[in-house]
Amino acid sequence: MNDYILETKDLGISFGGLKAAQNVNIKIKKNQIYGLIGPNGAGKTTIFNLLTGVYKPTTGTFFLDGEEICGLSQEKINHKGIARTFQNIRLFNNMTVVRNVMVGLHNDPAFKCTVWESFLRLPRHFKSEKAMRERAKELLKIFDLDDERNNYACNLPYGKQRKLEIARALATNPKLLLLDEPAAGMNPHETEDLEKTVRFIRDEFDLTVLLIEHDMKFVAGLCDELTVLNFGTVLAEGDTRTALQDPEVIRAYIGG
Amino acid sequence: MNISNLLDCSVMSGGGASFGDKLADIGRELITIIINGLSVGGIYAMIALGYTMVYGIAKMLNFAHGDIIMVGAYAIYVVMLISNPIVAILCSIVVCILMGVLIEKVAYKPLRGASPLAVLITAIGVSYLLQSLAQIIFGSDPKFVVVYDFGAINILGVRIQVFTLVTLAVTVVVMVALTLFVKMTRIGRAMIAVSEDKGAAQLMGINVNNIITVTFAIGSSLAAVAGLFYLLKAPTVSNTLGAMPGIKAFTAAVIGGIGSIPGAMLGGLLLGFVECIAAKITVIAPYTDAIEFSILIIILLVRPTGFLGKKRREKV
Numbered sequence: 001m002n003d004y005i006l007e008t009k010d011l012g013i014s015f016g017g018l019k020a021a022q023n024v025n026i027k028i029k030k031n032q033i034y035g036l037i038g039p040n041g042a043g044k045t046t047i048f049n050l051l052t053g054v055y056k057p058t059t060g061t062f063f064l065d066g067e068e069i070c071g072l073s074q075e076k077i078n079h080k081g082i083a084r085t086f087q088n089i090r091l092f093n094n095m096t097v098v099r100n101v102m103v104g105l106h107n108d109p110a111f112k113c114t115v116w117e118s119f120l121r122l123p124r125h126f127k128s129e130k131a132m133r134e135r136a137k138e139l140l141k142i143f144d145l146d147d148e149r150n151n152y153a154c155n156l157p158y159g160k161q162r163k164l165e166i167a168r169a170l171a172t173n174p175k176l177l178l179l180d181e182p183a184a185g186m187n188p189h190e191t192e193d194l195e196k197t198v199r200f201i202r203d204e205f206d207l208t209v210l211l212i213e214h215d216m217k218f219v220a221g222l223c224d225e226l227t228v229l230n231f232g233t234v235l236a237e238g239d240t241r242t243a244l245q246d247p248e249v250i251r252a253y254i255g256g
Numbered sequence: 257m258n259i260s261n262l263l264d265c266s267v268m269s270g271g272g273a274s275f276g277d278k279l280a281d282i283g284r285e286l287i288t289i290i291i292n293g294l295s296v297g298g299i300y301a302m303i304a305l306g307y308t309m310v311y312g313i314a315k316m317l318n319f320a321h322g323d324i325i326m327v328g329a330y331a332i333y334v335v336m337l338i339s340n341p342i343v344a345i346l347c348s349i350v351v352c353i354l355m356g357v358l359i360e361k362v363a364y365k366p367l368r369g370a371s372p373l374a375v376l377i378t379a380i381g382v383s384y385l386l387q388s389l390a391q392i393i394f395g396s397d398p399k400f401v402v403v404y405d406f407g408a409i410n411i412l413g414v415r416i417q418v419f420t421l422v423t424l425a426v427t428v429v430v431m432v433a434l435t436l437f438v439k440m441t442r443i444g445r446a447m448i449a450v451s452e453d454k455g456a457a458q459l460m461g462i463n464v465n466n467i468i469t470v471t472f473a474i475g476s477s478l479a480a481v482a483g484l485f486y487l488l489k490a491p492t493v494s495n496t497l498g499a500m501p502g503i504k505a506f507t508a509a510v511i512g513g514i515g516s517i518p519g520a521m522l523g524g525l526l527l528g529f530v531e532c533i534a535a536k537i538t539v540i541a542p543y544t545d546a547i548e549f550s551i552l553i554i555i556l557l558v559r560p561t562g563f564l565g566k567k568r569r570e571k572v
Contacts, residue, residue, distance in 0.1 A: 052459055078461035090456040092449050094566070103449045106442065107461045118441040129442070172461045 005030045005208045006176055010060035011050055012232075020046045021232040022059070026210075028176075028225075033202060033209045035219045035226030035240065039252055042229040044212045045087055048178050051210075052084050053077040065175060079107060081175035085165040085182065087212070093154035097145060097164055100153050101136035104171025111135070139167045142204075143197065159190050163197075170201060177201075179211040183218050191218050198222060220244065228252070280413070287414045289532050295420035297528020298427040299489065302482040303505030304512065304520035305427075305434060306475040312515035313451045313471040316372065319379040320359060322502015323386035324476050328352045328483030329493045330390060333401045341404045349480040356476025357469055365465065383499075390495035398492040403484065419488040426485075430478065431521045438517065443470065451515075507552045513565025522563055527551075 004027045012022035021043040028034045036044050049055045051062060053074040061070040069080045083104075092100050105111060113128040140146040143163040148156060153164060162182060169177060182198070183191045195218060202209055213219050219226065220240055228236040228243055230252045236243045243249060303325065310318045331351040335344035363382050367375050406418035438444040449457040450467045458464045479498075486501065487493070504527060512523025527548055534544040555562065 054455070054459070074455075074458040075461050075463050078459060083461075084459060086456070090453050092452040092456070094452060095445075095448060099445060103445060103457065103462065104460050106446055113442060115441065115443050118443065119437060121440075125441075168460060 004028060004063075005032075005065055006051075006062065006210065008047075008051075008060065008062040011047070011057050011062055012059040013046065013050060013055055013057050019232050021050065021229075024060070024227075024229070024232075024234055026227050026234075026237075028208055028210060030208055031202060031206065032224060033198065033211070033222050035223035036210060036212045036229065037214070037216075037219060037226055038229035038235070041231075043232040044229055045180060046232070047229070048084060048180055048212065051077075051178060052082055078172055078174075081173075082178065083169035083172045083174035083176075084178035085162070085169050085180055087180040087184070089158075089161050089165055091153040091161055091164060091168070093152065095153060096150050097140065097153055097156065098133060098136050098149035100164060100168050101139055101171045102132055104168040105132050105135060108132075108135075108171075108173060136171065139171055140164075142170075142201065143167050159186050162186070163194075166197075166201075170205060173205075174207060176208045176210060179209060179213075181212055181214065183213055183215045191215060194218075195221055216244065284412065284414050285536075287412060289529075289536060291414070291416055291420055292532040293529035294424050294525065295417075295489070295528070296531055297525035298420075298423040299482060299485045299501065299524075300505045300508045300527050301521045301524025302423075302427050302430065302478060302485060303501055304509040304524045305431060305517065306478040306482070307506055307509040308512075308514055308517060308520040309434065309478070310471055310475045311509070312517075313447045314364075314468045315451065315454075316364065316375045317379060317506070318359075318364075318472075318475070319376070319502070319506075320382040320386060321475065321479055322498035322500075322505070323383045324352050324356055324359075324479040324498065325483040325486065325501065326390060326493070326495060326498035327355050327386060328480035329401075329487055329497055330394060330399075331480075332403060332484060332487060333399050333493045336401055336403065344403065345480075345484055348483060349477050352476040352480035352483070353473045356472045356479070360469060360472040365468075383502075387495045387499070394493075394495065396495065398494040400492055401487060402491050403487050406488075419485075423485045423488070426481065427521070427524075430481070431517060434474070435517050437474075443467070447471065504548065507548060509562075511552060511555050511562055513562030515566070516562070516564040519562055519564035 006026065006028040008024055008026045011024040013020050024047060036047060038044055046055065050057050053072055053076070056071060061068055063069070064080055064082060067080070069077055072080065092103060095103070111128040111132040113124050118125045137146055137149060140149055143166065145160060145164055145167065148160065153161065156164060162185070166179065166182065179198070183194055186194060198209060199222070201207070211223070223240050225238060226240050226243055227234055228249050235252055236246045236249050303322065306321050307318065310316065310321070328348045328351065331348040332344045335347045359382055363378050364375060367378060406422060408415050408417050438447055446457070446462050446467055449460070449462055450464055454464050486497065505524065508523035508527045509520045510523070511526060512519030512521070530548055530551060531544055534547050535541050540547065
C-alpha cells in the first residue's frame with residue numbers, strides 16, 4: 001500500500017526558453033482534497049496538462065498509486081485513474097447532457113457491448129445501454145442535473161456546465177480527480193453548494209481531489225493541504241492555513 | 257468525363273406525331289432524366305458519404321478518397337480475372353479498407369495536430385501517389401471489366417437499366433445505416449465526441465486513434481461500393497478513374513453541408529440531376545462541369561455551410 005495516491009518527482013517542462021514548470025514535487029495522500037494555487041501564469045494548468053498526458057514533461061516523472069504512468073497517452077492515463085475538468089469548459093456541446101456523461105462511461109467494463117451487438121441491436125445492446133443511462137442519471141442527480149438530462153450541453157447555464165464537466169469526469173471512474181477552477185464564475189451560494197458536493201463525491205466515490213482555484217475562501221474551506229506555485233516553481237506547500245499566511249505567498253499574490 | 261455521358265436509359269420514341277404522342281414523349285423524357293439523375297446522383301452520393309464521414313469525425317479532407325475508388329475498381333478487375341463477381345466485390349471492400357487504414361496510419365496519423373493545410377497537401381500527394389502506382393502496375397491503357405449485367409426493364413415505355421435502381425437502393429440503405437450507426441451505437445457516440453473535441457474525448461478515455469481508424473475503414477468501404485457502381489455504369493478501369501468523380505462528390509458533400517450524412521445524399525442527388533439535365537440540353541451540354549462547380553461557388557457564397565451543414569458558432 002502506498003502512502004501517496006499521487007507523487008510527482010522534479011516534474012518540469014519548458015517551451016523553448018520558457019520554463020513553465022520546474023522541479024515540482026507534490027505528494028497527495030489518498031482521499032485528500034488538495035489545492036494547487038498561485039497567481040495567473042504560475043503554471044497550475046500546465047501541471048494539470050502534464051498529469052493528464054497532454055504535455056510530456058521535459059524533466060521528472062509522476063506516480064499514481066505507486067505506478068509510474070508518466071509518458072502514457074492521454075486515454076491510457078485516464079484508464080489508469082486520472083480524470084479532469086477544464087478551466088475553459090470543454091463539454092460536447094451538441095450532445096445532450098446525459099450523452100455527455102455516457103461518453104465518460106464509454107470504457108466502463110460494467111456496460112460492455114461490442115460494435116456488432118450495438119449495430120445489430122442485440123439484447124445486450126439495449127441492456128447495457130439502459131444500464132449506462134441509469135448510471136449517468138445517478139451521476140447527474142448528484143449535481144442536480146437530472147432534470148436537464150435531455151437538454152443540449154451548450155444550452156445549460158455556466159454554473160451547470162461546470163457541474164456537468166465534473167459529472168462527466170466522474171463517469172470515467174477516476175482515483176484522482178483534477179478540477180481546474182471549479183468555482184470560477186459561481187456566486188457565493190453556488191460555491192458553498194459546490195464545496196459540499198466536492199466533499200460528498202470524495203466520500204461517495206472514495207477518491208482524491210486535486211483542485212486549482214482562485215477563490216481563497218473556497219480553498220481554505222476544502223483543502224487541508226496545498227501547494228503554491230509561482231513562475232513555475234513551488235513557492236510554498238503544506239498545511240493550508242500556514243501556507244496562506246506565508247509572507248512570500250502574500251507577496252506573490254499582491255505583488256511588490 | 258461525366259458519368260452521365262453514358263446514358264443508362266433512353267426513350268424509345270414512336271413514329272406518331274400527334275399532340276398526345278408528343279406529350280407522352282416529354283413524359284418519357286422526364287422519366288429518363290429522373291432515372292439518370294438518381295443513378296448518377298447515387299454514385300456521387302455514395303462517394304460523398306465517404307468524404308463527409310471522414311471530414312465529420314476526423315475533421316480532415318481526404319482528397320485521396322476518389323483514388324480509393326480507383327483502387328477498389330482495380331481490385332474488382334483483378335479478382336474478376338480468376339473468380340466470380342461476389343468474391344470480387346468482397347475482395348474489393350477488404351482491399352479498400354486496408355488501403356484506407358494504411359493511408360491513415362502512414363500519411364495522416366503523424367500529422368495529427370499539424371495545421372489542416374499540411375494534412376490537405378499530404379492528402380493530395382497521396383492521391384497522386386495512388387494514381388501513379390496504379391499506372392506503374394497496370395499500365396495507362398484502360399481495362400475492360402463487366403462485373404455483372406442486371407439487364408433492363410420497361411417502365412411506361414422507358415427502358416431502364418436495373419443497376420440504376422440497385423445503385424439508388426444501396427445508397428439509400430447505406431445512408432440510413434450510417435446515420436443509425438453514428439446516432440444509435442456506442443462507438444457512434446464516441447465518434448461524435450471525437451468530432452466535437454478530440455482533446456476532451458481523449459481525456460475522457462476515448463481512444464481517438466481507434467475511432468479515426470474505424471472512420472477511415474467505413475469511409476473506404478463506401479469507396480469500394482462506389483467503385484463497383486462506377487464499373488456497373490462505365491465498365492472500364494483506368495488510373496484516373498476516381499479523380500473526377502472524387503472532386504464532383506466532394507462538391508456534392510460541400511453543397512449538402514460537409515459533415516452531414518443526409519447532406520451528402522442530398523448534394524449527390526442534386527449534382528446528379530444537374531448533370532443529367534444539362535447533358536440533355538444541347539446548348540449547355542459542353543459546360544456541364546462548369547455549371548456544377550458554379551453551383552458550388554454560389555452555394556458557398558449564399559450559404560457557406562451548405563444546405564444541411566451546422567452553423568459554426570464563433571468561439572469567444
